[in-house]
Amino acid sequence: MRSLLPVLLLLASLPGLAAAPPAGGQMLTPVAARPQAPGFELTDIDGVRHRLADYRGRVVIINFWATWCPPCREEMPSMQRAWAQLREQGVVMLGIDVGEDEDTIFEFTASYPVDFPLLMDRDSAVVRAWGVRGLPTTFVIDAGGRIRYRAIGGRRWDDAAVLDRIRALIPH
Amino acid sequence: MNTTLTRCCCILASFLLLGPTVAAPVTTGQDPETGLRFWEWRGEGVLFRLDQRLPDQTRAFFLARGFDRASADQVATRCVFQSRFRNTADAGAVTIDLDEWRIQVPGDAERRLLTREVWTRRWQAASLPQPARIAFEWSLLPTRQRYAPGDYNWGMTSYGLAPGQRFDLVFGWRRDGRRHHARLEDIQCPPDIHPEPQ
Numbered sequence: 001m002r003s004l005l006p007v008l009l010l011l012a013s014l015p016g017l018a019a020a021p022p023a024g025g026q027m028l029t030p031v032a033a034r035p036q037a038p039g040f041e042l043t044d045i046d047g048v049r050h051r052l053a054d055y056r057g058r059v060v061i062i063n064f065w066a067t068w069c070p071p072c073r074e075e076m077p078s079m080q081r082a083w084a085q086l087r088e089q090g091v092v093m094l095g096i097d098v099g100e101d102e103d104t105i106f107e108f109t110a111s112y113p114v115d116f117p118l119l120m121d122r123d124s125a126v127v128r129a130w131g132v133r134g135l136p137t138t139f140v141i142d143a144g145g146r147i148r149y150r151a152i153g154g155r156r157w158d159d160a161a162v163l164d165r166i167r168a169l170i171p172h
Numbered sequence: 173m174n175t176t177l178t179r180c181c182c183i184l185a186s187f188l189l190l191g192p193t194v195a196a197p198v199t200t201g202q203d204p205e206t207g208l209r210f211w212e213w214r215g216e217g218v219l220f221r222l223d224q225r226l227p228d229q230t231r232a233f234f235l236a237r238g239f240d241r242a243s244a245d246q247v248a249t250r251c252v253f254q255s256r257f258r259n260t261a262d263a264g265a266v267t268i269d270l271d272e273w274r275i276q277v278p279g280d281a282e283r284r285l286l287t288r289e290v291w292t293r294r295w296q297a298a299s300l301p302q303p304a305r306i307a308f309e310w311s312l313l314p315t316r317q318r319y320a321p322g323d324y325n326w327g328m329t330s331y332g333l334a335p336g337q338r339f340d341l342v343f344g345w346r347r348d349g350r351r352h353h354a355r356l357e358d359i360q361c362p363p364d365i366h367p368e369p370q
Contacts, residue, residue: 071326099306099307122303134317
Protein backbone atom coordinates (compact mmCIF):
# COMPACT_ATOMS: atom_id res chain seq x y z
CA MET A 1 0.00 0.00 0.00
CA ARG A 2 2.75 2.42 1.03
CA SER A 3 4.65 1.85 -2.21
CA LEU A 4 1.56 2.59 -4.24
CA LEU A 5 0.71 5.82 -2.49
CA PRO A 6 3.25 8.09 -4.23
CA VAL A 7 2.07 6.88 -7.62
CA LEU A 8 -1.58 7.40 -6.76
CA LEU A 9 -0.89 10.83 -5.30
CA LEU A 10 1.09 11.79 -8.38
CA LEU A 11 -1.85 10.74 -10.55
CA ALA A 12 -4.17 12.74 -8.36
CA SER A 13 -2.09 15.86 -8.77
CA LEU A 14 -1.75 15.74 -12.55
CA PRO A 15 -3.14 18.80 -14.27
CA GLY A 16 -6.30 18.37 -16.30
CA LEU A 17 -6.20 17.68 -19.96
CA ALA A 18 -5.84 20.60 -22.30
CA ALA A 19 -9.03 22.56 -22.74
CA ALA A 20 -11.28 21.42 -25.55
CA PRO A 21 -11.62 23.88 -28.40
CA PRO A 22 -14.52 26.26 -28.08
CA ALA A 23 -17.72 24.84 -29.47
CA GLY A 24 -18.74 27.97 -31.30
CA GLY A 25 -21.80 28.62 -29.24
CA GLN A 26 -24.21 28.54 -32.17
CA MET A 27 -25.57 25.13 -31.33
CA LEU A 28 -29.20 24.39 -30.74
CA THR A 29 -29.57 21.40 -28.48
CA PRO A 30 -31.94 18.77 -29.88
CA VAL A 31 -34.51 17.72 -27.31
CA ALA A 32 -34.53 13.99 -27.85
CA ALA A 33 -37.80 13.22 -26.10
CA ARG A 34 -39.67 15.88 -28.09
CA PRO A 35 -42.13 16.60 -25.26
CA GLN A 36 -45.33 18.51 -25.89
CA ALA A 37 -44.75 22.19 -25.14
CA PRO A 38 -46.69 23.42 -22.08
CA GLY A 39 -49.56 25.64 -23.14
CA PHE A 40 -49.94 29.25 -22.08
CA GLU A 41 -52.09 32.29 -22.57
CA LEU A 42 -50.32 35.63 -22.15
CA THR A 43 -50.83 39.26 -23.14
CA ASP A 44 -48.28 41.18 -25.16
CA ILE A 45 -47.28 44.80 -24.55
CA ASP A 46 -49.98 45.96 -27.00
CA GLY A 47 -52.69 44.16 -25.04
CA VAL A 48 -53.11 41.29 -27.52
CA ARG A 49 -53.72 37.81 -26.03
CA HIS A 50 -51.60 34.94 -27.33
CA ARG A 51 -52.32 31.26 -26.77
CA LEU A 52 -49.64 28.81 -27.80
CA ALA A 53 -52.42 26.53 -29.06
CA ASP A 54 -53.37 29.20 -31.61
CA TYR A 55 -50.09 28.58 -33.43
CA ARG A 56 -50.48 24.82 -33.86
CA GLY A 57 -49.38 23.88 -37.37
CA ARG A 58 -46.59 26.47 -37.41
CA VAL A 59 -43.02 26.45 -36.15
CA VAL A 60 -42.76 28.65 -33.03
CA ILE A 61 -39.62 30.12 -31.47
CA ILE A 62 -40.14 31.03 -27.81
CA ASN A 63 -37.54 33.18 -26.09
CA PHE A 64 -37.69 33.72 -22.31
CA TRP A 65 -35.87 36.93 -21.44
CA ALA A 66 -35.76 40.11 -19.33
CA THR A 67 -34.65 43.64 -20.13
CA TRP A 68 -31.93 43.66 -17.43
CA CYS A 69 -30.30 40.42 -18.66
CA PRO A 70 -27.09 41.16 -20.63
CA PRO A 71 -27.07 38.09 -22.92
CA CYS A 72 -30.79 38.63 -23.59
CA ARG A 73 -30.08 42.13 -24.82
CA GLU A 74 -27.12 40.92 -26.83
CA GLU A 75 -29.07 38.30 -28.78
CA MET A 76 -32.23 40.36 -29.32
CA PRO A 77 -31.10 42.11 -32.55
CA SER A 78 -30.18 38.75 -34.08
CA MET A 79 -33.63 37.42 -33.16
CA GLN A 80 -35.18 40.31 -35.03
CA ARG A 81 -32.96 39.63 -38.07
CA ALA A 82 -33.82 35.93 -37.93
CA TRP A 83 -37.52 36.66 -37.73
CA ALA A 84 -37.24 39.04 -40.70
CA GLN A 85 -35.97 36.07 -42.70
CA LEU A 86 -38.42 33.50 -41.33
CA ARG A 87 -41.75 35.31 -40.95
CA GLU A 88 -42.67 34.98 -44.63
CA GLN A 89 -42.29 31.23 -44.24
CA GLY A 90 -44.84 31.21 -41.45
CA VAL A 91 -42.50 30.89 -38.50
CA VAL A 92 -43.77 32.51 -35.29
CA MET A 93 -41.43 34.20 -32.83
CA LEU A 94 -42.59 35.11 -29.33
CA GLY A 95 -40.48 36.88 -26.72
CA ILE A 96 -41.73 36.17 -23.20
CA ASP A 97 -40.47 38.71 -20.68
CA VAL A 98 -40.19 37.39 -17.15
CA GLY A 99 -41.57 39.57 -14.35
CA GLU A 100 -41.62 43.03 -15.94
CA ASP A 101 -44.39 45.41 -17.04
CA GLU A 102 -45.39 47.07 -20.33
CA ASP A 103 -43.65 50.36 -19.57
CA THR A 104 -40.31 48.71 -18.84
CA ILE A 105 -40.43 46.58 -21.97
CA PHE A 106 -41.68 49.44 -24.15
CA GLU A 107 -38.77 51.58 -22.99
CA PHE A 108 -36.39 48.74 -23.82
CA THR A 109 -37.69 48.54 -27.40
CA ALA A 110 -36.59 52.12 -28.01
CA SER A 111 -33.00 50.85 -27.90
CA TYR A 112 -33.71 47.33 -29.19
CA PRO A 113 -36.51 47.60 -31.74
CA VAL A 114 -38.23 44.32 -32.55
CA ASP A 115 -41.36 43.58 -34.58
CA PHE A 116 -42.29 40.20 -33.12
CA PRO A 117 -44.71 40.03 -30.17
CA LEU A 118 -43.31 40.60 -26.67
CA LEU A 119 -45.46 38.80 -24.11
CA MET A 120 -45.45 39.34 -20.37
CA ASP A 121 -45.13 36.55 -17.82
CA ARG A 122 -45.63 38.89 -14.88
CA ASP A 123 -45.84 36.28 -12.14
CA SER A 124 -43.25 33.95 -13.78
CA ALA A 125 -45.76 31.07 -13.80
CA VAL A 126 -45.11 30.21 -17.46
CA VAL A 127 -41.32 30.27 -17.27
CA ARG A 128 -41.52 27.91 -14.29
CA ALA A 129 -43.92 25.59 -16.08
CA TRP A 130 -41.40 25.33 -18.89
CA GLY A 131 -38.66 24.27 -16.48
CA VAL A 132 -36.42 27.23 -17.28
CA ARG A 133 -33.69 28.00 -14.74
CA GLY A 134 -31.79 30.88 -16.32
CA LEU A 135 -32.33 33.67 -18.84
CA PRO A 136 -32.27 33.73 -21.76
CA THR A 137 -33.57 30.30 -22.65
CA THR A 138 -35.11 29.67 -26.06
CA PHE A 139 -37.16 26.79 -27.41
CA VAL A 140 -38.03 25.82 -30.97
CA ILE A 141 -41.44 24.16 -31.24
CA ASP A 142 -42.45 22.15 -34.29
CA ALA A 143 -45.79 22.31 -36.09
CA GLY A 144 -47.13 19.54 -33.88
CA GLY A 145 -46.46 21.55 -30.73
CA ARG A 146 -43.47 19.48 -29.64
CA ILE A 147 -40.23 20.94 -28.27
CA ARG A 148 -37.47 20.16 -30.79
CA TYR A 149 -34.56 22.41 -29.76
CA ARG A 150 -33.42 24.29 -26.69
CA ALA A 151 -30.74 26.94 -26.21
CA ILE A 152 -29.63 28.09 -22.76
CA GLY A 153 -27.84 31.43 -23.05
CA GLY A 154 -27.75 33.70 -26.06
CA ARG A 155 -27.20 32.67 -29.65
CA ARG A 156 -26.75 34.45 -32.97
CA TRP A 157 -30.15 33.53 -34.32
CA ASP A 158 -29.53 34.71 -37.86
CA ASP A 159 -26.59 32.33 -38.22
CA ALA A 160 -27.13 30.29 -41.41
CA ALA A 161 -26.83 26.94 -39.64
CA VAL A 162 -29.40 27.96 -37.03
CA LEU A 163 -31.83 29.20 -39.69
CA ASP A 164 -31.40 25.96 -41.65
CA ARG A 165 -32.34 23.89 -38.61
CA ILE A 166 -35.45 25.95 -38.02
CA ARG A 167 -36.48 25.89 -41.71
CA ALA A 168 -36.11 22.11 -41.72
CA LEU A 169 -39.04 21.95 -39.28
CA ILE A 170 -41.42 23.93 -41.51
CA PRO A 171 -44.13 21.61 -42.84
CA HIS A 172 -44.33 21.40 -46.63
CA MET B 173 4.58 8.12 10.14
CA ASN B 174 1.00 7.14 10.97
CA THR B 175 -0.01 10.78 10.69
CA THR B 176 1.63 11.07 7.28
CA LEU B 177 -0.02 7.89 6.09
CA THR B 178 -3.40 9.04 7.38
CA ARG B 179 -3.01 12.37 5.57
CA CYS B 180 -2.06 10.60 2.34
CA CYS B 181 -5.08 8.34 2.63
CA CYS B 182 -7.33 11.36 3.21
CA ILE B 183 -6.01 13.03 0.07
CA LEU B 184 -6.45 9.83 -1.86
CA ALA B 185 -9.99 9.42 -0.54
CA SER B 186 -10.79 12.99 -1.55
CA PHE B 187 -9.54 12.29 -5.04
CA LEU B 188 -11.57 9.12 -5.35
CA LEU B 189 -14.74 10.66 -3.92
CA LEU B 190 -14.64 14.13 -5.41
CA GLY B 191 -12.69 13.60 -8.59
CA PRO B 192 -9.50 15.34 -9.49
CA THR B 193 -8.87 18.99 -8.80
CA VAL B 194 -8.26 20.26 -12.27
CA ALA B 195 -5.44 22.68 -12.89
CA ALA B 196 -6.04 25.05 -15.76
CA PRO B 197 -5.02 28.51 -16.77
CA VAL B 198 -6.54 31.13 -14.53
CA THR B 199 -6.77 34.62 -15.91
CA THR B 200 -7.13 37.54 -13.57
CA GLY B 201 -7.21 41.18 -14.42
CA GLN B 202 -8.76 44.54 -13.94
CA ASP B 203 -11.11 46.61 -16.05
CA PRO B 204 -9.02 49.63 -17.07
CA GLU B 205 -12.00 51.98 -16.84
CA THR B 206 -13.76 50.81 -13.69
CA GLY B 207 -10.86 49.21 -11.84
CA LEU B 208 -13.08 46.22 -11.08
CA ARG B 209 -11.27 42.90 -11.00
CA PHE B 210 -12.11 39.56 -12.58
CA TRP B 211 -11.08 35.91 -12.20
CA GLU B 212 -11.55 33.48 -15.07
CA TRP B 213 -10.94 29.73 -15.11
CA ARG B 214 -10.95 27.90 -18.44
CA GLY B 215 -10.32 24.20 -18.93
CA GLU B 216 -11.84 20.75 -19.29
CA GLY B 217 -14.50 22.15 -21.61
CA VAL B 218 -15.73 24.64 -19.03
CA LEU B 219 -15.45 28.37 -18.57
CA PHE B 220 -16.17 30.02 -15.23
CA ARG B 221 -15.68 33.72 -14.62
CA LEU B 222 -16.30 36.11 -11.76
CA ASP B 223 -16.45 39.88 -12.21
CA GLN B 224 -16.60 42.15 -9.18
CA ARG B 225 -19.77 44.19 -8.75
CA LEU B 226 -19.49 47.23 -6.53
CA PRO B 227 -22.08 47.26 -3.73
CA ASP B 228 -23.38 50.52 -5.22
CA GLN B 229 -24.04 48.76 -8.54
CA THR B 230 -25.91 45.92 -6.89
CA ARG B 231 -27.80 48.27 -4.58
CA ALA B 232 -28.94 50.42 -7.52
CA PHE B 233 -29.97 47.37 -9.55
CA PHE B 234 -32.28 46.08 -6.86
CA LEU B 235 -33.61 49.47 -5.76
CA ALA B 236 -34.70 49.97 -9.38
CA ARG B 237 -36.63 46.68 -9.17
CA GLY B 238 -38.71 47.38 -6.10
CA PHE B 239 -36.36 46.57 -3.24
CA ASP B 240 -36.50 48.71 -0.11
CA ARG B 241 -33.23 50.25 0.99
CA ALA B 242 -32.54 47.78 3.82
CA SER B 243 -33.08 44.72 1.62
CA ALA B 244 -30.99 46.15 -1.22
CA ASP B 245 -28.20 46.92 1.27
CA GLN B 246 -28.42 43.42 2.63
CA VAL B 247 -27.69 41.91 -0.80
CA ALA B 248 -25.23 44.54 -1.97
CA THR B 249 -22.86 44.12 0.96
CA ARG B 250 -22.74 40.29 0.84
CA CYS B 251 -19.92 39.97 -1.70
CA VAL B 252 -21.72 39.78 -5.04
CA PHE B 253 -20.05 38.94 -8.34
CA GLN B 254 -21.34 38.82 -11.88
CA SER B 255 -20.72 35.21 -12.87
CA ARG B 256 -20.63 33.21 -16.06
CA PHE B 257 -20.61 29.46 -16.45
CA ARG B 258 -20.33 27.93 -19.92
CA ASN B 259 -19.96 24.49 -21.43
CA THR B 260 -17.29 25.13 -24.06
CA ALA B 261 -16.82 21.51 -25.12
CA ASP B 262 -17.88 20.08 -28.46
CA ALA B 263 -19.84 17.23 -26.92
CA GLY B 264 -21.29 16.14 -23.62
CA ALA B 265 -23.49 17.97 -21.13
CA VAL B 266 -22.24 19.47 -17.89
CA THR B 267 -24.26 19.89 -14.72
CA ILE B 268 -23.59 22.17 -11.79
CA ASP B 269 -24.95 22.37 -8.26
CA LEU B 270 -23.92 25.51 -6.39
CA ASP B 271 -24.77 23.81 -3.10
CA GLU B 272 -21.67 21.66 -3.67
CA TRP B 273 -19.32 24.64 -4.11
CA ARG B 274 -17.28 25.77 -1.13
CA ILE B 275 -15.92 29.12 0.05
CA GLN B 276 -12.66 28.90 1.95
CA VAL B 277 -11.40 31.75 4.11
CA PRO B 278 -8.11 31.23 5.98
CA GLY B 279 -8.78 30.50 9.64
CA ASP B 280 -12.50 30.15 9.10
CA ALA B 281 -14.89 27.26 8.54
CA GLU B 282 -15.90 26.41 4.99
CA ARG B 283 -19.00 28.21 3.79
CA ARG B 284 -21.56 27.70 1.07
CA LEU B 285 -22.81 30.22 -1.43
CA LEU B 286 -25.94 32.21 -0.71
CA THR B 287 -28.09 30.70 -3.44
CA ARG B 288 -31.52 31.66 -4.75
CA GLU B 289 -33.11 29.32 -2.26
CA VAL B 290 -31.23 30.80 0.72
CA TRP B 291 -32.23 34.34 -0.26
CA THR B 292 -35.83 33.34 -0.97
CA ARG B 293 -36.17 32.19 2.63
CA ARG B 294 -34.78 35.53 3.81
CA TRP B 295 -37.16 37.52 1.60
CA GLN B 296 -40.18 35.69 2.96
CA ALA B 297 -39.74 37.72 6.12
CA ALA B 298 -39.01 40.98 4.30
CA SER B 299 -42.38 41.40 2.52
CA LEU B 300 -40.77 42.30 -0.76
CA PRO B 301 -43.18 42.96 -3.64
CA GLN B 302 -43.53 40.15 -6.17
CA PRO B 303 -41.74 41.93 -9.07
CA ALA B 304 -38.74 42.49 -6.79
CA ARG B 305 -38.63 38.84 -5.73
CA ILE B 306 -38.95 37.63 -9.32
CA ALA B 307 -36.21 39.95 -10.56
CA PHE B 308 -33.97 38.83 -7.74
CA GLU B 309 -34.48 35.14 -8.36
CA TRP B 310 -33.77 35.32 -12.07
CA SER B 311 -30.79 37.64 -11.74
CA LEU B 312 -28.85 35.03 -9.72
CA LEU B 313 -26.94 32.19 -11.34
CA PRO B 314 -29.16 29.09 -11.25
CA THR B 315 -28.40 26.85 -8.29
CA ARG B 316 -28.67 23.77 -10.47
CA GLN B 317 -28.36 23.72 -14.23
CA ARG B 318 -27.57 21.38 -17.11
CA TYR B 319 -25.49 22.87 -19.91
CA ALA B 320 -25.36 21.26 -23.33
CA PRO B 321 -22.40 22.25 -25.54
CA GLY B 322 -22.61 25.97 -26.24
CA ASP B 323 -25.01 26.64 -23.36
CA TYR B 324 -24.20 29.20 -20.71
CA ASN B 325 -25.67 31.37 -17.98
CA TRP B 326 -24.76 34.75 -16.64
CA GLY B 327 -25.95 35.63 -13.18
CA MET B 328 -24.95 37.06 -9.87
CA THR B 329 -23.40 34.86 -7.20
CA SER B 330 -23.34 35.88 -3.56
CA TYR B 331 -20.73 34.71 -1.07
CA GLY B 332 -21.95 36.26 2.18
CA LEU B 333 -18.59 37.85 3.03
CA ALA B 334 -17.73 41.45 3.90
CA PRO B 335 -16.65 43.97 1.25
CA GLY B 336 -12.96 43.58 0.45
CA GLN B 337 -12.63 40.17 2.15
CA ARG B 338 -10.49 37.55 0.37
CA PHE B 339 -11.35 33.91 -0.19
CA ASP B 340 -10.74 30.82 -2.30
CA LEU B 341 -13.58 29.18 -4.17
CA VAL B 342 -13.70 25.45 -4.82
CA PHE B 343 -16.22 25.02 -7.62
CA GLY B 344 -17.28 21.91 -9.44
CA TRP B 345 -19.26 20.29 -12.19
CA ARG B 346 -20.15 16.84 -13.47
CA ARG B 347 -19.58 15.52 -16.95
CA ASP B 348 -20.50 12.00 -18.02
CA GLY B 349 -21.26 11.20 -14.40
CA ARG B 350 -17.76 12.14 -13.31
CA ARG B 351 -17.30 14.83 -10.74
CA HIS B 352 -14.65 17.53 -11.31
CA HIS B 353 -13.65 20.43 -9.17
CA ALA B 354 -11.24 23.32 -9.45
CA ARG B 355 -10.10 26.23 -7.34
CA LEU B 356 -9.97 29.97 -7.83
CA GLU B 357 -7.59 31.46 -5.30
CA ASP B 358 -7.40 34.79 -3.54
CA ILE B 359 -10.63 36.22 -4.89
CA GLN B 360 -11.43 39.59 -3.40
CA CYS B 361 -14.97 40.63 -2.57
CA PRO B 362 -15.75 43.97 -4.20
CA PRO B 363 -14.86 46.86 -1.94
CA ASP B 364 -17.59 49.21 -0.76
CA ILE B 365 -16.25 52.30 -2.49
CA HIS B 366 -18.12 55.10 -4.17
CA PRO B 367 -16.11 56.26 -7.16
CA GLU B 368 -16.95 59.70 -8.46
CA PRO B 369 -17.54 60.19 -12.20
CA GLN B 370 -14.40 61.42 -13.96
